[in-house]
Amino acid sequence: MRVFVAGATGVIGRCLLPRLARDGHDVVGMTCKEERTDLIRDLGAEPVVADAFDVDGLRQAVAHARPEVVIHELTDIPRSIDPKKFAEQFEVNNRLRREGTRNLVAAAQAAGARRLIAQSIAFVYAYGGGVLHREEDPLALELGDIVSAVADLEEAVVGADGIEGVVLRYGYFYGPGTSYASDGTQAEMVRRRRFPIVGQGAGVFPFIHVDDAAAATVRALDRGGPGIYNVVDDDPAPVHEWLPVLADALGAKKPWRVPVFLARWMGGDYAVQLMTRAEGAANAKAKDELGLELRFPSWRRGFAEALG
Numbered sequence: 001m002r003v004f005v006a007g008a009t010g011v012i013g014r015c016l017l018p019r020l021a022r023d024g025h026d027v028v029g030m031t032c033k034e035e036r037t038d039l040i041r042d043l044g045a046e047p048v049v050a051d052a053f054d055v056d057g058l059r060q061a062v063a064h065a066r067p068e069v070v071i072h073e074l075t076d077i078p079r080s081i082d083p084k085k086f087a088e089q090f091e092v093n094n095r096l097r098r099e100g101t102r103n104l105v106a107a108a109q110a111a112g113a114r115r116l117i118a119q120s121i122a123f124v125y126a127y128g129g130g131v132l133h134r135e136e137d138p139l140a141l142e143l144g145d146i147v148s149a150v151a152d153l154e155e156a157v158v159g160a161d162g163i164e165g166v167v168l169r170y171g172y173f174y175g176p177g178t179s180y181a182s183d184g185t186q187a188e189m190v191r192r193r194r195f196p197i198v199g200q201g202a203g204v205f206p207f208i209h210v211d212d213a214a215a216a217t218v219r220a221l222d223r224g225g226p227g228i229y230n231v232v233d234d235d236p237a238p239v240h241e242w243l244p245v246l247a248d249a250l251g252a253k254k255p256w257r258v259p260v261f262l263a264r265w266m267g268g269d270y271a272v273q274l275m276t277r278a279e280g281a282a283n284a285k286a287k288d289e290l291g292l293e294l295r296f297p298s299w300r301r302g303f304a305e306a307l308g
Contacts, residue, residue: 001221004065004113006030006052006104007073008040011177012119012170015214016073017043023218028065052100062107069221070108072118072157074100094149101153105160115164117220118157122169122206122230122281123274124150132204132236132282135169135228143270154228164226169281170213171206171232174299175306178210182250182307190247196256198263198271201240203278206232207299209306216292224289235298236280242299249303 003020007013008029020027021044029045031037037047050061052074062070076092101118108116124147125133126140140147157165174180180187189195208216208231216231243255264272286292296302 001069002026002028002065002067003069003071003221004028004030004062004067004108005045005071005073006050007075007119008043008045008047009033009036010073010075011173011210012213012217013073014043014177015210016071016217017045019214019218021045025221028067030061052096052103055103055106058103059107059110062104062111062113065111067108067111067113069115069117070104070111070113071217072101072104072116074104075119090146090149094145097149097153098156101156105156105163105165109160109163113163115166115221116157116160117166117168117217118153120150120154120167120169120228122171122232123278125279125281127273127277127279130279132280133230134282135230135285143273146270158227166220166224166226167228168213168217168220168231169228171208171230171236171281173210173213174207174302175210180246180307187246187250187307190243190250190255191252193253193256195243196258196263197240197243198258198275199260201238201243201257201275203239203273203275204236204280205239205242205278206230206236206281207242207302208232209294209296209302212294212296215295216286216290219290219292223291224286229286229290229292230281230283231286231292232281232283233294233296233298233302234283235300237299239275242303245300246303246307249307 003025027045029040030048032051040047048061050058074096126138154167179185
């Protein structure tokens with residue numbers, strides 16, 4: 001199968017390209033930076049340089065590749081995130097989710113691709129009910145432009161005419177190359193005891209090992225119908241459970257506990273909401289329709305083996 005991967009050198013792309021190549025697919029990997037073309041070749045794909053905001057250039061790149069499936073892994077997430085500056089730091093990423101997605105959808109349609117698979121996130125569901133959310137549950141649009149951009153991306157993909165739009169809502173990535181890797185920014189914050197448990201630490205996080213996310217993406221090439229799928233592990237858990245386990249796996253001291261008012265002053269309201277109110281996501285649909293299989297069904301084993 002001919003596959004075009006946009007955002008080929010991102011966290012998921014670096015796992016995805018060699019997996020696709022090993023499975024015998026003919027892979028084209030897109031980057032916006034010429035200096036990353038050698039990396040794409042090393043990962044087993046044919047490189048192409050294009051900018052997601054350049055409508056004509058992107059359309060030409062996809063048309064030249066003649067893909068059956070286009071995979072959208074375009075992101076621009078800062079390596080170090082300041083919770084008080086979320087809106088500013090995610091401006092380009094939000095633009096990619098909106099404008100970049102529209103451009104890629106149009107390019108895939110013009111190239112005659114059968115399916116478009118797009119990266120989304122499984123940790124922006126609306127709060128309330130204390131349940132593991134299914135794909136049809138509403139998103140927390142009240143949290144601002146980051147979530148609105150996610151909703152716009154998903155609508156553009158699933159609502160596209162003449163192409164099968166598949167959205168994969170990934171959980172928080174951990175494993176090699178992620179911010180939760182042993183050399184990642186979140187791990188460094190945990191080691192420096194700058195990643196505290198806020199209040200009761202009741203916010204529920206859905207995790208997924210990056211290799212399991214890549215495997216699920218490959219399965220979505222020809223499994224499941226158009227629509228949205230939560231790609232998360234079997235064990236979404238509150239912060240007060242997983243954060244001490246993460247610290248132990250990293251050889252760090254136990255995280256501090258801080259009251260909500262202090263965390264809001266230090267990190268802003270968005271971070272406090274995630275740490276205290278976020279709710280997890282259920283993966284039953286991905287298991288039933290995509291055949292999701294997990295090397296790491298739980299972060300409890302995953303943290304120990306992938307980060308220890």
